[in-house]
Amino acid sequence: MASVEHCLYCFETLAARLEDRTPLTLSEVQKSWAEYARSSSATEADDTADESDKLAKRLPALTRVTEASSSSSSASSASNSTLSLNPDTPGTSTSSIPAEADNDDDADPALPPPITESPLFVTWNAFSTRHGEYHLRGCIGTFEAQPIEHGLSSYAIISALEDTRFHPISTRELPSLEVAVTLLTDFEDADDEMDWELGTHGLRISFVYHGRRYGATYLPDVATEQGWTKEETLVSLMRKAGWVGKKERWNEVPLNVVRYQGKKKTVEYAEFKKWRDWVDAQ
Incomplete structure (x- = not known):
């Protein structure tokens, strides 16, 4: 995607x-964005730490609790440094990930190319x-x-x-x-003009009307953003293509419909x- x-x-x-x-x-762009994202994450982590330090200084009792917790966490981290880390877990730091994780040979084979x-x-x-x-x-x-x-x-x-x-x-x-x-992605010929799902499929239609060929497309998000039904989507798409027939007779025009997906x-x-x-x- x-x-x-x-x-x-x-x-x-x-x-x-x-x-x-x-x-x-x-x-x-891809390289600099990755570096920027890491830098932003580090900055956010520092800001969070600064706020915790400020709060601890205002509350002496909390300072003692924080110091005790910090000592316990350090010991725990030292004994579990080789564990696989869940990137969705709050507080996970890339500094805890073994250097070998940066090697392309260790990339997750389950991820798409x-x-x-x-x-x-x-x-x-x-x-x-x-x-x-x-x-x-x-x-x-x-x-x-x-x-x-x-x-x-x-x-x-x-x-x-x-x-x-x-x-x-x-x-x-x-x-x-x-x-x-x-x-x-996923281009498929629809069985008929209604063989598609709102919010899932984009549409590419073509048809002949009064000897002239027409065609148009809507991306997958268009119909749902506009709040259209399937029929309203098809009529609007035919209008976009240039069709000027009567709205209530849209289904009398044979449509060739290709559905596709895309995020x-x-x-x-x-x-x-x-x-x-x-x-x-x-």
Whole structure:
């Protein structure tokens, strides 16, 4: 599925184009994000420790309890340093993990291999202070499998600057943006126009009406975000394709329906900017 790094790379690509600079590569983004995440975790841990120290100084009785607990924990940690740690357990520190865990040969074989190519869509939304919510600013993608780095960089720019439904995104709009990346999987021919699930499947339809061929797609999250039923989704999708027939007669048009899946990841500009400032400071 899509990742934070994929979204950051889209922001990086667009920002670099608008600011006339060379963007970081996807591998550079992935490496720096990992370092940034570790640094942020360490900072948060230090802040928590500082707060505990301040509280202990205010409460002498608590200080004695804390010192006793600390001594007990140190002894326990020393006797269990080789135990496998659960990364979801609060207080787990990477310093307790044996150095061999960083070796690629020790990677969990149960984890899926990194995604190297995929059909994908890049969506840009802009926050409206007037309405207090995000609205669409561009969304373009491809059903042809793309090398991830090339596909993300290409469609980050295309959807931001070349979606003909909107004017191109400008530099001043960057702070209002969020980006969503969706990697598409599990393409299947539906048995009929209702052979799909709301919230699970995206749809790609095609049909012929009055001798003309039409086609359009909605990503998996569109119908649920709009609160549509299956019928409303199909009618809206036919309208998107350009169909102008009577709404109540939509099911008289033979539809070819392909369903697919895809989990999107979304990142707001504020998160991108915080990471990018950290990169610049290194």
